[in-house]
Amino acid sequence: MASRVTIKEIAKALGLSTMTVSRALNNRSNVTELTKKKVWDMAQKMGYRPNYIAKSLVLNKTFSIGVVIPEIAHSFFPEVIRGIEDVTYAEDYQLIFTHSAEDQERERRALTALEAKRVDGILISTAQSSKDYTPFTELIESGMPMVFFDRCVYDIGASCVSMNDLESSREITEHLIQHGYKKIAHLSGPPEVSIGKKRLDGFLKALKEHKMEVKDGWIQEAGFQEKGGYDAMMHLLELSKEDRPEAVVAVNDPAAFGAMQAIIDHGLKIPDDIAIVGFTDDIRAKLMPVPLTTIRQPAYEMGKKDAEKLIKVIDKKDEKIEEIVIESQLIVRQSCGCNKLEAD
Amino acid sequence: MASRVTIKEIAKALGLSTMTVSRALNNRSNVTELTKKKVWDMAQKMGYRPNYIAKSLVLNKTFSIGVVIPEIAHSFFPEVIRGIEDVTYAEDYQLIFTHSAEDQERERRALTALEAKRVDGILISTAQSSKDYTPFTELIESGMPMVFFDRCVYDIGASCVSMNDLESSREITEHLIQHGYKKIAHLSGPPEVSIGKKRLDGFLKALKEHKMEVKDGWIQEAGFQEKGGYDAMMHLLELSKEDRPEAVVAVNDPAAFGAMQAIIDHGLKIPDDIAIVGFTDDIRAKLMPVPLTTIRQPAYEMGKKDAEKLIKVIDKKDEKIEEIVIESQLIVRQSCGCNKLEAD
């Protein structure tokens, strides 16, 4: 229940038509400077506040962009949001924020709500449990501008901003191989999620290039959170000492944090008994008891590029569908034990 | 540009009036089950999507709540957002998210935008640079439901959910005093911001109760971020050895992190040369090289209570203005050196 003053009342107060008032308030050219000033002064005096709901209805444009985030607690996403917000603020869009909590049903409801609110476009990173892509395809086919980031769905008509996940995963695995590790396991994400699959593929590619074997059970699905990482690592630790991996590539940092805890709880040392590497460069990675070797994801930049692309799509200035890839960076710390092995 | 099917088209296709269709879609009682079913089936078949913009215009209600956050990178706020989102999701409100980046001008623009979008209410934590409260008062006087959290403005007609800041600050300072520290300094927040003032007052209260002195320059304004904490601490470190404090109470954890770095850069040891405590229990606090003694703020709960109160205000079920206080908890770690002193 905000203010009640409308352009009609301003018009009446000044003896003008609503149209003239509307034009004046929008700073159109075809209004006398004098009347423009009169209108602005009166609007100020009467406490007029524009009603974007009415404006949106007639213009068929809401100046809002929907954002769907799978996990707000993960430090990666707030950074992405900062990037998105910096762009959308400058372009005068508001963000309608929704949180899928990694749940497909919540994600679906979020998309329905965003559609009902007639957002001008949607930025989304898919939930871990999303296996059914029809909500995305239907929305895109209906003409809703949509750009994915980080966790994408390909070949359904939307652009995507992501990291070079496969190559980065291959690189960090290669790093372990170069430093003498022979038995390497992977804590994977869900294979339905793009980055889960790509990071697994990169891991396998590195091993294949070196003709290294992957034992049964050396690929454990962990998901993207600490708990999953802990549980999956526990499975690896139950293997006989001979079968137990010497090094672990985790799908992301939170999963790695959970796994590190599991290793410690199991009475083993990082990296001496088991080396581990992550993916993200979470704000906590360098602060862990054994600082985590990881891949740095430029989250802020990803958000920025994502928002920029979406606005181009909305403005129809750039309708081509593309995969925008952001370069990552290997950050070597102590958890991979590579300094130690080099010294040997 | 979402779908184009309207209730009017459904009505035409079925030979009904728009009103009947509207009633059917909203599951009103005064419609035959038969026609209700026919309408739903046709809506499904034609791919109808409700237009909440139009609905909002006539109902004068948007089902959206505006949120103004000063700093998304600070781990405290994403946690608050999780709390807010859990409540608003259950109540079918969407969140319009804005970020003031600690800047008063951005905050003002955010509020204007939220008003223009006719949000049903606003949740806000004020920006560090906010000294002029008129944007808040005008909005509240115009009838906009508004509830502050953490950083509040009092006596302008809005409720507030916050911690017992003064008492918590007194408690953590008292903790230092109990363990033998005589020379204690404070890295303060901006005095214009509620928590800055309250935490300073709590600090002073503890000293006063023990008739301890506060030297000139022992209260340094640091603001809420690492850089400010670093710079302010540097000023303290420039004091002569005799005047230099033995312990420091920082206004929040990020400021403490910056200060810790300054102490290390100055070649001193924590807590042996200088003890330090923070406020927040940031996700990083326990991971620091010397784990930080701090006050835990129940961020999730704060967000939840905040959203619950706002929705009550919106529904006019509870119009009383109140200060909702959430209890905090002292978390003792190594940075205060209190274990050491106890052992002595």
Next chain:
DNA sequence: TTGTACGCGTTATCAA
């Protein structure tokens, strides 16, 4: 430069 008529998609009101 200014004004008139109408439409955006939906719901409330009141009558049938």
Next chain:
DNA sequence: TTGATAACGCGTACAA
């Protein structure tokens, strides 16, 4: 139970 009309606040198209 259903329908006709008006209204929400604003902008477009066209006329004056």
